[in-house]
Amino acid sequence: MSFVSIRGNRSNRTNQRSEPAVSGLRNGPTAQYLRRIFGELKSHKRLAVSDQILLMISFCTAYLLQVGMPVGEAGYKALSGLILYGAAASLVIFPVAGMYRRHPKTASIPDALSSFTGVAIVIGIMTIASLSGMISIQPHLGTLIVAFFIAMPLLSGSRLARRIGSRYETVLNGEKRAQTENRIPLLLVGTGTSCDLYLRALRNTSDTEYRPIGIVDSVEDSKGLFFHDIPIVGSVRDIDAVADWCTRKEMPRQIVLTEAPSQFDQKAIKSLVEWAEGRGIAIRKLAGLCETFELEEAQPLKTLEVAPDDLLQRPARMCDHHRMARLISGARVVVTGAGGSIGSELARQIAANGPESLLLLDHSEYNLYSVTKDLAHYFPEVDRHSEICDIRDKERVERFFQQHKPDIVFNAAALKHVPIVEKNPCQGVLTNVVGTRNVAEAALRVNAKAMVQISTDKAVNASSVMGATKRVAELYCAGLDREARESDTRFMTVRFGNVLGSSGSLIPLFKEQIACGGPLTVTDPRMERFFMTIREAVELTLMASANGVERQTDKGSIFVLDMGEPIKIIDLAERMIRLSGMEPGRDIAIKIIGTRPGEKLFEELFDKLETRSACGIDGVLSAASASVSLAELRRWADRLEAFARLQDRPMVLRTLQDIVPGYGESADEIENAPRRNDLPPEEAKAVPLSNRHFADAPKGPFSIGADLLRNKIVVRH
Known part of the structure; x- marks a missing residue:
């Protein structure tokens, strides 16, 4: 073997032995520690430079305070040495x-x-280096001590200032957003760690939808204190004090338990929940901070409760509770359709504002029983009168109003399901038009302060019988408000979008379909609607009445909530599935079934002939349409009643078409309706005497043609 090869082998063996040693040095604890230190410095470059500058300022200030201005070369050398040695030491330490x-x-x-x-x-x-002579400068010991007490607040303060700066940047951004969107007021329960962290998270989040207004503590001696910057309004053991504070200051939309209910006094929590439920305030609980879940955790199929507020793609609207209280307190109030979704919520919120008496009308025995039972439980002190009454029955409505002499009337009675009313137009007219007329005229005769008619966005450019009948009701109330001279009663209309969670509406249907495993049925993937919660709908109703009475708004106005952008029904279905803990298409299918008679792909809030304006309520606009003679409106209502009671479907549809512009233009049944010159004697007897004036009815802006108005109904005596 040659000398060169032997030397080469030894060199290879030496390299092989040295490679693990080098690798150990590179990956050892010391190397990892140094890499971590340099990584921290790299991530905090600005902070490290700031610390060096502040430390230099500290040494300079301490020197000036202890020694004075540096004199001569020795003085400047001592000061510069102090700064340089301090900077070098701090870079390492x-x-x-x-x-x-x-x-x-x-x-x-x-x-x-x-x-x-x-x-x-x-x-x-x-100090040690100076005393031992390890450094050339000999600073005064007092200088180093003073430098310590100056550097400490400067370095700590710089870190705190940066955190405060980021916090106020978030707060300012949140305030800019809050100028355009109302946040949901929350009342928190508990002052534990979860509440602390939740408030910190809200404070540091610019796009939150929530605004804490107060905290209910579990102890009684903390009332009046502040937790963070939120006032403690009372204790769970003193619900009356909490309720009084909410009434005086601001009513929450949600109450959030920040700890598990078992952490509080059970009797007190039960009282708080009952008080909240009686006023339509949602109860929520914070999720456990220590709970973790696998992303694809295999769990049995289950559904979670979906709150209607979770489906809104905007914050819920706020209202002026003080103005509502001024209207309702001490007044005699009538609610028709009191057993329905809107009517029952109206009754609860009215009862919460201390009326002199609350008068409930509904044609359903069970619905009337249910709402009366709830009011007796939550508001036992309120004087209540419940009557089974169909608003189609003019004489019974009149007797009831004459007996109780109401101050405020809310007409929530209606037939609202588009497909059903489409198949039963005569019944729709009798309830939505004739019933509204009966209630309005009764309110007029007893000189009520105000009547509020509940309408729908389906009345705008109506394509269904339900929408057309509600439009006629809108026109009738507007006509009474403009022209009625018999009394000072105000007649106002509130126009809603779709109400989330109301009986027979979309959300209960989707919940039922999800519980059954699907599929969710959607009529058309392009279908979209405006949505609002039941609470929003009721608060708008109350605010409209209070606004109209106090501010004396324009006569014949229709109040319309600004509900943001419309939501596609298919998006709502997918969101409900996800909020229920499942995945659309995988766990629950969505089935397209096609549009139903009378349905539109999209709804509108304002008719093209209406002018809109601000009405003094945040988030609410006022719509005014062309004026229609009250005399004509009364004649049209009488004519519709005559045909509806005769079950003359074609003539009901034709009359609606002539009253409501644009409705039914393509309906074959209307176009082919027979033109009747007279009524058989046995049918003519059923026509009320109040219809005699149809033969002389004049034309108006939405006039029924002379060929329909004249000589179509002949009353025989």
């Missing part, structure tokens, strides 16, 4: 002390302790 380990936005007490440790070590090293 500060990272080692952990001053750059935490994110600056989370600065807190541990960061102050790290700063204390770092500065103390630097000052201690410089």
Whole structure:
């Protein structure tokens, strides 16, 4: 073997032995520690430079305070040496002390302790080095002590200032957003760790939809204190005090339990929940902070409760509770359709504002029983009168109003399901038009302060019988408000979008279909609607009446809630499935079934002939349409009643078409309706005497043609 090959083999063996040693040095604990230190410095470059500058300022200030202005070369040399040695020591000590380990936005007490440790070590090293002669300068001991007490607040304060700056940047951004969108007021229960962290999260989030207004504590001696910047309004053991505060200041939309219900006094929590439910306030609970879930955790199929508020793609609207209370307190109030979704919520919110008496009308025995039972439970002190009454029955409505002499009337009675009313147009007319007329005329005769008619966005450019009948009711109330001279009664209309969670509406249907495993049925993937919650609908009703009475708004106005952008029904279906803990298409299918008679792909809030304006209520607009003679409106209502009671479907549809512009233009049944010159004697007897004036009815802006008005109904005696 040659000398060269032997030498080469030895060199290879030496390299093989040295490679593990080098690798050990590169990956050893010391190398990892150094890499971490340099990584921290790299992530906090600005903070590290800021610390050096502040430390130099501290040494300069301490020198000036202890020694005075540097004199001559020796003085400047001593000062510069003090600064340079301090900077060199801090570059090593500060990272080692952990001053750059935490994110600056989370600065807190541990960061102050790290700063204390770092500065103390630097000052201690410089003191020892100076006394032992290891450094050339000999600073005064008092200078180093003063420098310590100056550097400590400067370094700690810089970290705190950065956190405060980021916080106020978030707050300012949130305030800009709050100028355009109302946040949901929350009443929190509990002052534990979860509440603390929740308030911090809300404070540091600019796009939150929630606004805490108060905290209910579990103890009684903390009332009047502040938790963060939120007032403690009372204790769960004193619900009356909490209720009084909410009535005086602001009523929450949700009450949030920040701890598990078992952590509170059970009897007190039950009283709080009953008080909230009686006023339509939602009860929520914060999710456990320590709960974790696998992303694809295999769990049995289950559904979660979906709150209607979760489906809105906008914050719910707020209302002026004080104005509502001024209207309702001490008044005699009538609610028709009191057993329905809107009517029952109206009754609850009216009862919460202390009326003199609450008068409930409904044609359904069970619905009337249910709402009366709820009111007896939550508001036993309110004087209630419940009557089974169909608003189609004019004489019974009149007797009831004459007996109780109401001050405020809310007409929530209606037939509202588009497909059903489409198949039963005569019944739709009798309830939605004739019933509204009966209630309005009765309110007029007893000189009520105000009547509020509940309408729907389906009345705008109506394509269904339901929409057309509600439009006629709108016109009738507007006509009474403009022209009725018999009394000072105000007649106002509130126009709603689709109400989430109301009986027979979309949300209960989807919930039922999800519970059965699907599919969810959607008529058309392009179908979209405006949505609002039951609470919003009722608050708008109350605010409209209060606004109309107090501000004396324009006569014949229709109040319309600004509900944001319409929501596609298929998007709503997918959102409901996800909120129920499942995945659309995988766990629950969505089936397209086609549009039903009378349905439109989209709804509108304003008719093209209406002018809109502000009405003094935030988020609510006022719509005014062309004026229609009250005399004509009464004649049209009488004519519709005559044909409806005769079950003359074609003539009901034709009359609706002539009254409501644009409705039924393509309906074959209307176009082919027979033109009747007279009524058989046995049918003519059923026509009320009040219809005699149809033969002389004049034309108006939405006039029924002369060929329909004249000589079509002949009353025989």
